[in-house]
Amino acid sequence: MNSLHIDNLSASVEGKPILNNLSLDLPKGEVHAIMGPNGSGKSTLSKVLSGHPSYEVTSGSAMLDDKEIIGLDPDVISRLGLFLAFQYPVEIPGVSIANFIRAALKSRLTDEKSFKAVDFYKDLYGKMDELGINRKFTSRSLNDGFSGGEKKRCEILQMMMLNPKYCILDETDSGLDIDALRVVSAGVNKMRGSSRGILVITHYQRLLEYIVPNKVHVMWDGRIVRSGDKTLALELEEKGYDWIKDEIAA
Amino acid sequence: MISTNEIKIDRDKGDFHYETNYAFDAGIGLNEEVVKYISEVKNEDEWILDFRLKALSTFLRKPLPTHWGSKDLESIDFDVIRYYLSKGQKPSRSWDEVPDDVKNTFDRLGIPEQERKFLAGVEAQFDSEAAYSRMKKSLEEKGVLFVGPNEGLKDHPDIFKKWFGKVIPSSDNKFSALNSAVFSGGSFIYVPPGLKLEQPLQAYFRINAENFGQFERTLIIADEGSEITYMEGCTAPKFETATLHSAVVELVALKGSKIQYITVQNWSNNVFNLVTKRALAEEDAEVRWIDCNIGSRLTMKYPGVILKGRRARGEVLSIALANDGQHQDTGAKMVHAASETTSNVISKSISIGKGRSTYRGLIQMPGHLNHCRNNTECDALLINNNSHTDTYPAITVKGDHNSVQHEASVSKVSAEQIFYLKQRGLSESEAMSMCVNGFVNDLIREFPMEYSVELKRLIELEMEGSVG
Ligand SMILES: Nc1ncnc2c1ncn2[C@@H]1O[C@H](COP(=O)(O)OP(=O)(O)OP(=O)(O)O)[C@@H](O)[C@H]1O
Numbered sequence: 001m002n003s004l005h006i007d008n009l010s011a012s013v014e015g016k017p018i019l020n021n022l023s024l025d026l027p028k029g030e031v032h033a034i035m036g037p038n039g040s041g042k043s044t045l046s047k048v049l050s051g052h053p054s055y056e057v058t059s060g061s062a063m064l065d066d067k068e069i070i071g072l073d074p075d076v077i078s079r080l081g082l083f084l085a086f087q088y089p090v091e092i093p094g095v096s097i098a099n100f101i102r103a104a105l106k107s108r109l110t111d112e113k114s115f116k117a118v119d120f121y122k123d124l125y126g127k128m129d130e131l132g133i134n135r136k137f138t139s140r141s142l143n144d145g146f147s148g149g150e151k152k153r154c155e156i157l158q159m160m161m162l163n164p165k166y167c168i169l170d171e172t173d174s175g176l177d178i179d180a181l182r183v184v185s186a187g188v189n190k191m192r193g194s195s196r197g198i199l200v201i202t203h204y205q206r207l208l209e210y211i212v213p214n215k216v217h218v219m220w221d222g223r224i225v226r227s228g229d230k231t232l233a234l235e236l237e238e239k240g241y242d243w244i245k246d247e248i249a250a
Numbered sequence: 251m252i253s254t255n256e257i258k259i260d261r262d263k264g265d266f267h268y269e270t271n272y273a274f275d276a277g278i279g280l281n282e283e284v285v286k287y288i289s290e291v292k293n294e295d296e297w298i299l300d301f302r303l304k305a306l307s308t309f310l311r312k313p314l315p316t317h318w319g320s321k322d323l324e325s326i327d328f329d330v331i332r333y334y335l336s337k338g339q340k341p342s343r344s345w346d347e348v349p350d351d352v353k354n355t356f357d358r359l360g361i362p363e364q365e366r367k368f369l370a371g372v373e374a375q376f377d378s379e380a381a382y383s384r385m386k387k388s389l390e391e392k393g394v395l396f397v398g399p400n401e402g403l404k405d406h407p408d409i410f411k412k413w414f415g416k417v418i419p420s421s422d423n424k425f426s427a428l429n430s431a432v433f434s435g436g437s438f439i440y441v442p443p444g445l446k447l448e449q450p451l452q453a454y455f456r457i458n459a460e461n462f463g464q465f466e467r468t469l470i471i472a473d474e475g476s477e478i479t480y481m482e483g484c485t486a487p488k489f490e491t492a493t494l495h496s497a498v499v500e501l502v503a504l505k506g507s508k509i510q511y512i513t514v515q516n517w518s519n520n521v522f523n524l525v526t527k528r529a530l531a532e533e534d535a536e537v538r539w540i541d542c543n544i545g546s547r548l549t550m551k552y553p554g555v556i557l558k559g560r561r562a563r564g565e566v567l568s569i570a571l572a573n574d575g576q577h578q579d580t581g582a583k584m585v586h587a588a589s590e591t592t593s594n595v596i597s598k599s600i601s602i603g604k605g606r607s608t609y610r611g612l613i614q615m616p617g618h619l620n621h622c623r624n625n626t627e628c629d630a631l632l633i634n635n636n637s638h639t640d641t642y643p644a645i646t647v648k649g650d651h652n653s654v655q656h657e658a659s660v661s662k663v664s665a666e667q668i669f670y671l672k673q674r675g676l677s678e679s680e681a682m683s684m685c686v687n688g689f690v691n692d693l694i695r696e697f698p699m700e701y702s703v704e705l706k707r708l709i710e711l712e713m714e715g716s717v718g
């Protein structure tokens with residue numbers, strides 16, 4: 001109830017198992033962080049939850065507010081309220097940011113007429129200002145030729161505009177300069193609240209100083225091997241992942 | 251931007267037809283009798299009948315253009331086609347007078363509403379003849395002519411006879427010969443010197459009968475310093491058997507004039523669309539072809555400009571979308587025949603599934619000319635692996651003082667792009683049309699607003715149909 005509830009989820013790509021009986025519960029109102037070494041399956045988890053067709057779910061379930069999302073199409077899952085800020089946002093030549101966000105918003109409307117262009121631009125410009133994105137960007141092609149940091153900011157802009165119930169931020173901090181990190185974190189913090197759950201995937205504990213998580217999970221070899229409060233992130237920063245490896249082995 | 255002038259032609263609803271009783275029917279197949287019958291029904295002068303009969307023998311003699319055409323051309327059976335069908339109507343000047351079955355057709359396609367909105371004049375052709383034709387009174391008073399070929403050649407021979415069949419001789423190719431033999435309907439337009447038409451003139455071509463060939467003839471003469479935008483739109487219902495559309499379009503841009511000719515065709519899947527389009531541009535004149543080819547079984551069309559006077563400028567902007575089972579064989583011809591002439595060709599093709607797009611370009615710049623320039627860009631977008639695209643540029647440039655620039659690219663819509671867009675809530679077909687619209691976007695921006703809006707809608711419809 002009122003959570004993104006992942007239960008014993010296993011998934012593979014091209015026959016190779018990546019997620020391995022992974023369980024995680026993200027209640028609304030909370031921010032959780034996932035940390036874990038390269039290749040441990042963090043992005044795979046975010047894609048599987050979003051319904052990416054390349055990944056095959058072999059067992060388990062994921063419930064978004066009591067609705068099973070495994071097996072649904074990506075656009076359906078999106079409209080149910082799951083947003084993924086991509087680790088590597090995709091370039092779409094010729095499609096302007098403004099048109100794209102507008103189309104995404106319209107896809108959520110049952111009655112197209114209730115869309116008001118004036119309000120839309122007001123909202124869009126306000127959020128761009130907050131994120132320090134130049135207003136000229138509205139007419140630029142989506143992610144096309146953007147710098148790494150610009151792409152990440154644009155992901156957060158989309159997230160803020162679409163108002164999802166659950167957000168997964170896949171390494172949104174990578175590629176951001178120090179000021180951008182602060183601005184983007186402020187944006188994310190503003191979205192925190194009792195009606196939303198946020199999952200932050202990161203390699204750096206520094207982000208978690210800005211966006212303080214309720215829980216930190218460690219992912220290893222396709223599952224969550226450890227969960228704790230924010231001090232777990234500090235511990236990882238200090239000791240690296242080897243000690244966890246040793247503990248799992250033990 | 252929200253256009254206030256959005257064209258509301260419901261081309262998705264183009265797939266219907268009404269039973270119609272034709273008063274004049276040239277029967278099935280083609281021979282001298284058929285040609286004579288057409289000429290007689292039209293009550294034509296002797297010289298036109300001669301022109302037709304000569305063209306017929308050229309048509310019968312000429313082989314199919316197999317050297318660069320598609321094999322599919324061979325499947326056209328000229329003996330089962332009906333070459334002339336008409337209810338015997340004179341084009342009505344008032345919408346109320348249009349026969350009910352014809353009116354129903356154009357009502358469903360939204361023709362009368364858009365006339366009120368922003369057009370300077372409209373002609374609606376139903377099978378062989380115009381059913382409705384009207385132009386704003388103010389333009390009539392200024393001396394603009396917007397008539398059918400029959401009326402044009404009979405009532406205004408001093409203006410039209412001189413150029414008729416001169417830009418595109420009957421013998422240009424097999425299909426221009428065919429058109430010259432059996433042509434019927436179309437638009438003859440004359441714009442007097444210095445007059446700049448602010449609103450476009452439009453013709454709408456509708457095929458309603460099965461196994462039918464539509465052969466309209468268009469001749470536009472822009473006198474010195476005048477300007478005109480002309481638009482044509484086309485649809486046909488989905489018949490079981492092949493239908494033929496073979497038009498000839500001649501443009502004459504006299505000194506310092508400008509002609510913009512816009513085509514948005516959305517033929518159904520069994521129409522062979524074999525159209526010859528060419529313009530003559532005199533000194534300082536500008537001709538721009540905007541050609542959007544969606545639908546049809548096979549389209550072969552290479553709009554051209556003969557740049558005859560100094561500083562003349564020719565442009566072809568084209569978009570072709572080939573869905574499963576369709577072949578869009580399009581391109582451009584630019585013949586530089588004077589110094590300081592410039593031409594620009596931008597072609598974008600989209601091939602979906604088993605759809606096939608071919609680009610053929612021809613640029614001629616003889617060595618004795620100076621300071622001629624051509625720019626050619628061909629971009630292809632492939633959706634799904636088995637798509638097919640070919641580019642055959644033929645560029646003959648001589649002379650050291652001329653320049654040609656050619657660029658070509660092929661790109662694909664990737665699964666990751668579709669996933670990204672779907673993750674934001676767009677359906678598969680919305681995601682696809684977004685990618686396609688993105689691909690043509692910089693070109694569409696060059697189009698008048700009304701057409702870009704309509705074209706985007708057409709692309710969306712086409713993508714809806716192509717996603718299972
Ligand atoms: N589409 C795919 N095809 C083949 N292998 C894949 C695919 N997606 C993921 N993998 C493999 O699955 C494993 C997990 O990848 P994933 O991207 O989920 O890791 P990650 O934890 O996000 O790593 P990083 O911290 O580097 O982003 C890797 O070994 C990767 O190569």
Ligand SMILES: [Mg+2]
Nearest residue numbers: 042043044087
């Ligand atoms: Mg990753």
